[in-house]
Amino acid sequence: MNILSWNCQGLGQGLTRRVLNDLIFKNGLCLVFLMETKKSRRVLERLRRKLSFSHATYVESQGYSGGLALWWTDEVHISIFSSDKNSIEGCCADADFTTSWHFTFVYGESNVQYKRNMWNRVMNLRHAPQIPWLLIGDLNLVGDSFDKKGKRPPLAMDRRLLDELTYTSGKWHTRDLSTRGLEEALVKDLIGP
Numbered sequence: 001m002n003i004l005s006w007n008c009q010g011l012g013q014g015l016t017r018r019v020l021n022d023l024i025f026k027n028g029l030c031l032v033f034l035m036e037t038k039k040s041r042r043v044l045e046r047l048r049r050k051l052s053f054s055h056a057t058y059v060e061s062q063g064y065s066g067g068l069a070l071w072w073t074d075e076v077h078i079s080i081f082s083s084d085k086n087s088i089e090g091c092c093a094d095a096d097f098t099t100s101w102h103f104t105f106v107y108g109e110s111n112v113q114y115k116r117n118m119w120n121r122v123m124n125l126r127h128a129p130q131i132p133w134l135l136i137g138d139l140n141l142v143g144d145s146f147d148k149k150g151k152r153p154p155l156a157m158d159r160r161l162l163d164e165l166t167y168t169s170g171k172w173h174t175r176d177l178s179t180r181g182l183e184e185a186l187v188k189d190l191i192g193p
Contacts, residue, residue: 001076001094003031005105007138010038011047024051030075031092035107035138037067044069059083070105086118091131101132108140115140 004023008016011034024032032053037044038061048056053071057080061067070088072078077097080090086107093100109118122135 001031002027002029003033003136004029005033005035005136005138007035007107009036011044012038017047021051030073031078032069032071033088033105033137034069034071035067036065037061037069038064039067057083057088059085059088066107068105068107087122087137092134101134103134103136106135106137106139108138110140 004027006020006023008020011017011020020032020034023029041058041060044058044067045056048069048071051071052073054074055078056069056071057078058070059066059068062085066085068083068085068088070078070080072092075095077093077095078090080088082089086109088105089103091100091102104122106122109115
């Protein structure tokens, strides 16, 4: 099962839409999570149909910022439990219901005032399922200064939150994409047992 999680920073540009189209068809994606769509549900629905996804759920953008979209094909069955401006949570099963897992697609809070509250909510989710849990998205957490480029130093709270997440959740697989030209944020996907 191939999944894309992408902070697309707006779907208004033709180039962004072409890249998305190429990613979907070259990789046979059955689940796509988009952050910072900055578009209305109507625009996103038109694009979803064009890209041959059967199902969707959305969190509307707020003005010209935010917006989440989760699209999926008939290859998977999705049940959405909750959503808000930072996350979509639910359960996924393959087409014949032999494999299922809990997911939290997250667009991490960048505002320091609200970051701890958002992560407390996410941390509480990790204990809920009795099935594997996938946490994926732009966590908006930077663990070490060598993990990022840019002027703003990483927050000590980011390191503590990452440590807490990995320590309390057991065995994790971490894939670091920071060497692929990502300038500001460290992108990691964490897959729990």
